[in-house]
Amino acid sequence: MSTPIRVTVWNEFRHEKRNDKVKAVYPDGMHAVIAQALNAAGGMTVRTATLDEPEHGLTPEVLAETDVLTWWGHTAHGDVKDEVVKRVQERVLQGMGLIVLHSGHHSKVFKALMGTTGNLRWREAGEKERIWTVSPGHPIAQGVGEYFELAHEEMYGEQFDVPQPDELVFLSWFQGGEVFRSGACWTRGRGRIFYFRPGHETYPTFRDANVQRVIANGVRWAAPHAQQAYNCLHVKEAMEPIPAQT
Amino acid sequence: MSTPIRVTVWNEFRHEKRNDKVKAVYPDGMHAVIAQALNAAGGMTVRTATLDEPEHGLTPEVLAETDVLTWWGHTAHGDVKDEVVKRVQERVLQGMGLIVLHSGHHSKVFKALMGTTGNLRWREAGEKERIWTVSPGHPIAQGVGEYFELAHEEMYGEQFDVPQPDELVFLSWFQGGEVFRSGACWTRGRGRIFYFRPGHETYPTFRDANVQRVIANGVRWAAPHAQQAYNCLHVKEAMEPIPAQT
Amino acid sequence: MSTPIRVTVWNEFRHEKRNDKVKAVYPDGMHAVIAQALNAAGGMTVRTATLDEPEHGLTPEVLAETDVLTWWGHTAHGDVKDEVVKRVQERVLQGMGLIVLHSGHHSKVFKALMGTTGNLRWREAGEKERIWTVSPGHPIAQGVGEYFELAHEEMYGEQFDVPQPDELVFLSWFQGGEVFRSGACWTRGRGRIFYFRPGHETYPTFRDANVQRVIANGVRWAAPHAQQAYNCLHVKEAMEPIPAQT
Amino acid sequence: MSTPIRVTVWNEFRHEKRNDKVKAVYPDGMHAVIAQALNAAGGMTVRTATLDEPEHGLTPEVLAETDVLTWWGHTAHGDVKDEVVKRVQERVLQGMGLIVLHSGHHSKVFKALMGTTGNLRWREAGEKERIWTVSPGHPIAQGVGEYFELAHEEMYGEQFDVPQPDELVFLSWFQGGEVFRSGACWTRGRGRIFYFRPGHETYPTFRDANVQRVIANGVRWAAPHAQQAYNCLHVKEAMEPIPAQT
Numbered sequence: 010m011s012t013p014i015r016v017t018v019w020n021e022f023r024h025e026k027r028n029d030k031v032k033a034v035y036p037d038g039m040h041a042v043i044a045q046a047l048n049a050a051g052g053m054t055v056r057t058a059t060l061d062e063p064e065h066g067l068t069p070e071v072l073a074e075t076d077v078l079t080w081w082g083h084t085a086h087g088d089v090k091d092e093v094v095k096r097v098q099e100r101v102l103q104g105m106g107l108i109v110l111h112s113g114h115h116s117k118v119f120k121a122l123m124g125t126t127g128n129l130r131w132r133e134a135g136e137k138e139r140i141w142t143v144s145p146g147h148p149i150a151q152g153v154g155e156y157f158e159l160a161h162e163e164m165y166g167e168q169f170d171v172p173q174p175d176e177l178v179f180l181s182w183f184q185g186g187e188v189f190r191s192g193a194c195w196t197r198g199r200g201r202i203f204y205f206r207p208g209h210e211t212y213p214t215f216r217d218a219n220v221q222r223v224i225a226n227g228v229r230w231a232a233p234h235a236q237q238a239y240n241c242l243h244v245k246e247a248m249e250p251i252p253a254q255t
Numbered sequence: 256m257s258t259p260i261r262v263t264v265w266n267e268f269r270h271e272k273r274n275d276k277v278k279a280v281y282p283d284g285m286h287a288v289i290a291q292a293l294n295a296a297g298g299m300t301v302r303t304a305t306l307d308e309p310e311h312g313l314t315p316e317v318l319a320e321t322d323v324l325t326w327w328g329h330t331a332h333g334d335v336k337d338e339v340v341k342r343v344q345e346r347v348l349q350g351m352g353l354i355v356l357h358s359g360h361h362s363k364v365f366k367a368l369m370g371t372t373g374n375l376r377w378r379e380a381g382e383k384e385r386i387w388t389v390s391p392g393h394p395i396a397q398g399v400g401e402y403f404e405l406a407h408e409e410m411y412g413e414q415f416d417v418p419q420p421d422e423l424v425f426l427s428w429f430q431g432g433e434v435f436r437s438g439a440c441w442t443r444g445r446g447r448i449f450y451f452r453p454g455h456e457t458y459p460t461f462r463d464a465n466v467q468r469v470i471a472n473g474v475r476w477a478a479p480h481a482q483q484a485y486n487c488l489h490v491k492e493a494m495e496p497i498p499a500q501t
Numbered sequence: 502m503s504t505p506i507r508v509t510v511w512n513e514f515r516h517e518k519r520n521d522k523v524k525a526v527y528p529d530g531m532h533a534v535i536a537q538a539l540n541a542a543g544g545m546t547v548r549t550a551t552l553d554e555p556e557h558g559l560t561p562e563v564l565a566e567t568d569v570l571t572w573w574g575h576t577a578h579g580d581v582k583d584e585v586v587k588r589v590q591e592r593v594l595q596g597m598g599l600i601v602l603h604s605g606h607h608s609k610v611f612k613a614l615m616g617t618t619g620n621l622r623w624r625e626a627g628e629k630e631r632i633w634t635v636s637p638g639h640p641i642a643q644g645v646g647e648y649f650e651l652a653h654e655e656m657y658g659e660q661f662d663v664p665q666p667d668e669l670v671f672l673s674w675f676q677g678g679e680v681f682r683s684g685a686c687w688t689r690g691r692g693r694i695f696y697f698r699p700g701h702e703t704y705p706t707f708r709d710a711n712v713q714r715v716i717a718n719g720v721r722w723a724a725p726h727a728q729q730a731y732n733c734l735h736v737k738e739a740m741e742p743i744p745a746q747t
Numbered sequence: 748m749s750t751p752i753r754v755t756v757w758n759e760f761r762h763e764k765r766n767d768k769v770k771a772v773y774p775d776g777m778h779a780v781i782a783q784a785l786n787a788a789g790g791m792t793v794r795t796a797t798l799d800e801p802e803h804g805l806t807p808e809v810l811a812e813t814d815v816l817t818w819w820g821h822t823a824h825g826d827v828k829d830e831v832v833k834r835v836q837e838r839v840l841q842g843m844g845l846i847v848l849h850s851g852h853h854s855k856v857f858k859a860l861m862g863t864t865g866n867l868r869w870r871e872a873g874e875k876e877r878i879w880t881v882s883p884g885h886p887i888a889q890g891v892g893e894y895f896e897l898a899h900e901e902m903y904g905e906q907f908d909v910p911q912p913d914e915l916v917f918l919s920w921f922q923g924g925e926v927f928r929s930g931a932c933w934t935r936g937r938g939r940i941f942y943f944r945p946g947h948e949t950y951p952t953f954r955d956a957n958v959q960r961v962i963a964n965g966v967r968w969a970a971p972h973a974q975q976a977y978n979c980l981h982v983k984e985a986m987e988p989i990p991a992q993t
Contacts, residue, residue: 102371102416104884124368124443125348130488136497139986141659141680146842146937151972155660166490167633167672168647170348170444173421176913180659180672180680184987186494188633188672188680197370198416199884234889242376244412248432248877249922251382350638385740387905387926392596392691397726401906413879413918414893421668426905426918426926430741434879434918434926445638480643494631495676594863594908616860616935617840622980628989658982662840662936665913678986689862690908734868736904740924743874 014053014232017075018044019067021082022059024210031210039081039208042215043224050225060085065093072096077106077228080113081208094118102198106231108224111208114169119204122197123171129189130166136184138162138207140191140219144178149192149203149226157219163209165189171204179223181206192223194230201231260299260478263321264290265313267328268305270456277456285327285454288461289470296471306331313339323352323474326359327454340364348444352477354470357454360415365450368443369417375435376412382430384408384453386437386465390424395438395449395472403465409455411435417450425469427452438469440476447477506545506724509567510536511559513574514551516702523702531573531700534707535716542717552577559585569598569720572605573700586610594690598723600716603700606661611696614689615663621681622658628676630654630699632683632711636670641684641695641718649711655701657681663696671715673698684715686722693723752791752970755813756782757805759820760797762948769948777819777946780953781962788963798823805831815844815966818851819946832856840936844969846962849946852907857942860935861909867927868904874922876900876945878929878957882916887930887941887964895957901947903927909942917961919944930961932968939969 020040024031035042040057047055058066060082072078078097082089094117101107101122109119114127138159142150166187172195179192191206205223207214214220266286270277281288286303293301304312306328318324324343328335340363347353347368355365360373384405388396412433418441425438437452451469453460460466512532516523527534532549539547550558552574564570570589574581586609593599593614601611606619630651634642658679664687671684683698697715699706706712758778762769773780778795785793796804798820810816816835820827832855839845839860847857852865876897880888904925910933917930929944943961945952952958 098370122370124344124370126444128488130490132490132493134493134497136493139678143659143661143682144665144934145660146934146939146972148972164493167635168637169635172418172441172443173636173668175419176665177669180682182674182678182680184493184495184497186631186674188674190635190672195418196882196884197418198372201884234884234886242374242412244376244378247378247380247382247410247430249430251380251430385924389905389907389928390688390911391906392688392693392726394726413881414883415881419882419914422911423915426928428920428924428926432877432920434920436881436918442636442638447638480638480640590862614862616836616862618936620980622982624982624985626985626989628985656985664910664933664935667911676985676987676989687910689910690864734866734904736868736870739870739872739874739902739922741922743872743922 014228015074015076016047016053016055016079016228017071018047018055018057018079019065019081020057020059021085022061023085024083028210034211034213035215039210039215043079046215046221047225047228050221053228060088065089067093067097069096072100072105075100075105076233077108077231079108079110079224079228080116080118081110082116083112083210086116089117091117094121098122101200101202104199104233106200106228106233107202108227108231109202109204111206114204122202123195125172126170128170130168130187132164132185133209134164134185135161136164138164139182140207141180141182142178143180144176147176147178148230149178149194149223151226152222153219159207159212159214159217159220161212162207162214165206199233203227203231260474261320261322262293262299262301262325262474263313263317264293264301264303264325265311265327266303266305267331268307269331270329274456280457280459281461285456285461289325292461292467293471293474296467299474306334311335311339313343315342318342318346318351321346321351322479323354323477325354325356325470325474326362326364327356328362329358329456332362335363337363340367344368347446347448350445350479352446352474352479353448354473354477355448355450357452360450368448369441371418372416374416376414376433378410378431379455380410380431381407382410384410385428386453387426387428388424389426390422393422393424394476395424395440395469397472398468399465405453405458405460405463405466407458408453408460411452445479449473449477506720507566507568508539508545508547508571508720509563510539510547510549510571511557511573512549512551513577514553515577516575520702526703526705527707531702531707535571538707538713539717539720542713545720552580557581557585559589561588564588564592564597567592567597568725569600569723571600571602571716571720572608572610573602574608575604575702578608581609583609586613590614593692593694596691596725598692598720598725599694600719600723601694601696603698606696614694615687617664618662620662622660622679624656624677625701626656626677627653628656630656631674632699633672633674634670635672636668639668639670640722641670641686641715643718644714645711651699651704651706651709653704654699654706657698691725695719695723752966753812753814754785754791754793754817754966755805755809756785756793756795756817757803757819758795758797759823760799761823762821766948772949772951773953777948777953781817784953784959785963785966788959791966798826803827803831805835807834810834810838810843813838813843814971815846815969817846817848817962817966818854818856819848820854821850821948824854827855829855832859836860839938839940842937842971844938844966844971845940846965846969847940847942849944852942860940861933863910864908866908868906868925870902870923871947872902872923873899874902876902877920878945879918879920880916881918882914885914885916886968887916887932887961889964890960891957897945897950897952897955899950900945900952903944937971941965941969
């Protein structure tokens with residue numbers, strides 16, 4: 010249990026280079042802030058990877074050494090190579106945890122694992138978001154109170170086209186009138202997946218202490234207990250006697 | 256409620272043409288037997304479609320007029336065009352029901368909707384399968400007793416690589432020593448999906464009265480109540496007043 | 502399928518007799534309005550029962566002829582006899598559907614079936630409630646749009662102490678800042694249970710067309726397909742040969 | 748994370764005193780063997796409690812110092828005082844984990860938390876049980892292979908009258924022809940509950956290495972992250988402005 014969890018923080022890292030407003034909030038990229046928070050949380054060794062690195066920084070070697078991958082993408086989902094998407098999906102099915110952040114709801118990786126569109130309702134009005142804990146006994150809610158607030162965020166509203174979560178941890182209230190399933194858990198193969206809603210690029214959401222705590226809790230929850238693929242197993246011999254066919 | 260459910264029974268229809276043993280069991284193809292059973296069940300209008308028809312018989316027009324699609328494939332999953340797979344998946348997300356039969360666990364359509372490999376353990380030894388009802392109050396179990404038996408079937412055993420079912424209806428016991436989650440329900444988008452295990456091509460499984468009843472129940476359960484896609488909806492105006500940002 | 506569903510609408514029926522404000526909204530009791538709405542929905546035969554009738558109107562004979570029971574109680578949960586609670590619970594486990602309305606979250610019947618306290622956060626401020634559909638393909642959401650509103654309602658907020666629903670159909674947004682899982686489904690034994698949040702006694706909520714539609718949909722969804730108790734079944738003979746112990 | 752989990756192993760402890768066959772297998776009671784195994788697993792401090800102690804050994808003080816309670820009972824479920832049952836239930840809702848073993852399926856504690864009868868099919872024929880892992884990525888399956896066997900056990904078969912598990916971890920195959928959901932997880936309030944099937948008093952099941960491993964894994968999974976009751980919270984002031992009623 011004392012072995013550190015090996016985390017790879019993946020970021021599209023395009024907005025931060027092209028948009029001055031975003032650059033002002035995240036001068037070194039969102040991944041730098043997320044990685045720093047996870048390092049501070051303890052019990053993890055953290056590296057980062059970004060879209061414009063070779064193979065998006067997600068070579069087979071990197072993934073083989075990753076226990077949990079976090080994913081933020083938005084403007085360039087289409088630029089992620091199908092080959093890398095498939096590689097990530099296979100690793101999740103083998104047991105790698107996956108934390109999908111905010112606009113990652115439309116990433117190829119998330120859609121391939123969910124089987125749905127990830128569509129939702131949205132509005133960019135800098136409104137208040139209040140995130141309510143609905144599963145207070147869940148490990149991902151550990152240390153988070155009854156609710157916490159983000160003063161300004163993009164709105165995501167229902168209907169959110171995802172399979173019903175195995176466990177629903179957080180629900181969001183938005184000032185403008187919507188609600189959203191903001192913290193949701195699934196298992197695919199041996200891998201655990203946590204989707205966490207907040208994190209629009211123009212707000213300092215990833216610097217928020219509650220958001221950082223939830224992501225760290227998510228990483229701990231998603232860390233694999235076993236890493237091995239399901240096989241399609243042809244067993245020629247029966248385990249028990251089968252009488253001859255009549 | 257009195258409008259008939261429009262069913263399309265899809266079959267790969269290759270084994271029946273090439274293998275004398277299978278041809279002897281299903282001279283007109285498995286789809287003919289399944290379609291006949293559904294017609295006899297009442298309240299449905301049934302058509303069939305097979306792999307080697309143009310567009311596999313699944314044109315946009317056919318799918319638009321299909322409330323529930325049943326799927327049997329095995330030896331030629333790879334021959335199903337990705338374009339048709341995508342078309343079927345989109346229709347399911349809009350509300351079309353899908354009944355996946357036996358070796359359809361490895362079909363592209365099922366894997367795309369599940370996000371997993373569909374891998375499992377298997378053995379072809381003609382052993383006895385006893386199918387236990389675990390959710391006796393579920394509509395798909397209506398009229399099925401505590402259990403029913405198939406004298407000779409292919410074995411499918413756990414671990415079955417699928418997302419945990421939203422509802423588990425049947426469990427199988429195999430003479431050779433394995434167990435399997437044999438009747439399982441999921442929802443994806445607005446569409447309902449039912450996987451039902453039995454149906455190896457060399458046995459007259461689709462002529463079994465219990466199997467026919469379960470498939471008919473599955474069709475009724477999966478018939479859509481509403482058919483409309485989730486949209487990604489950009490709402491520029493808030494529903495409630497949002498104070499100006501400070 | 503054409504047999505009408507036999508519904509019993511149960512109401513505490515105390516507020517309406519004692520409180521002029523409530524009497525003004527529901528002069529004949531809430532049960533009269535709910536029963537009228539279900540009758541108008543069609544396909545049901547509806548009777549009512551109230552707390553102050555002998556055995557609360559829920560004799561073994563009445564329950565034996567009830568397919569779906571709806572339950573509204575608030576001020577007198579403690580007056581419901583344990584014997585009747587047990588009788589209702591047993592009927593649900595045998596297959597009778599149960600629709601629990603609003604303050605019924607604290608009824609003995611609901612708590613006995615859930616195993617939890619049913620506790621929640623609440624405020625009586627006559628605020629606006631907006632009810633969002635999160636499972637648009639679910640039969641209970643049939644005919645309900647993306648959302649509907651109630652101009653004035655009591656607020657119920659998370660954390661709601663119930664087992665995670667098998668299916669979550671509606672989420673509420675409240676003007677005062679809270680969210681709530683407003684439409685939730687469970688199965689217990691062979692019986693289906695639907696909890697629906699709105700319905701404070703001082704507002705004409707049960708006269709609202711959307712509320713009436715949801716309750717009617719809930720009754721149809723909860724109507725049993727089979728009614729029979731689970732047995733504790735001692736089977737002395739094995740189904741398959743068991744070698745002698747060594 | 749390094750604080751030991753405080754476990755209380757509860758045992759009815761009647762069979763062992765009255766039945767020579769059972770006494771031969773568990774001379775100091777099943778609880779002694781289970782407690783020893785958990786001590787050996789590490790990271791836990793373990794005490795025991797039995798039915799015939801004052802308050803069944805489950806005083807408020809003992810429960811207040813218990814993170815996870817394991818429960819084995821069979822012949823004397825009716826002797827457990829309702830007051831203690833209520834106390835245990837309340838502690839589970841506050842966050843205490845509960846591991847229910849074998850015939851505990853009919854204990855008052857388990858039935859109160861499930862809301863169902865716990866009924867099942869059973870046979871005492873000393874037959875072989877093969878326990879299959881269906882959720883290999885689940886923490887409770889950690890270190891357990893694809894399956895393990897018990898040479899002789901009592902049979903429990905479906906239909907098992909419990910709410911559909913939140914997570915299904917193990918399925919049993921029985922030589923005599925039945926199947927059973929043998930390892931199942933639920934959350935009630937803040938507490939986690941794990942039911943594990945094997946453990947008939949006449950067999951040395953609790954001395955089996957795999958069984959011991961699963962129980963230890965279950966304790967770790969059920970250990971609480973937060974311990975606090977849900978409150979019924981009357982909030983008089985709104986968090987957001989509510990316009991005056993019109």
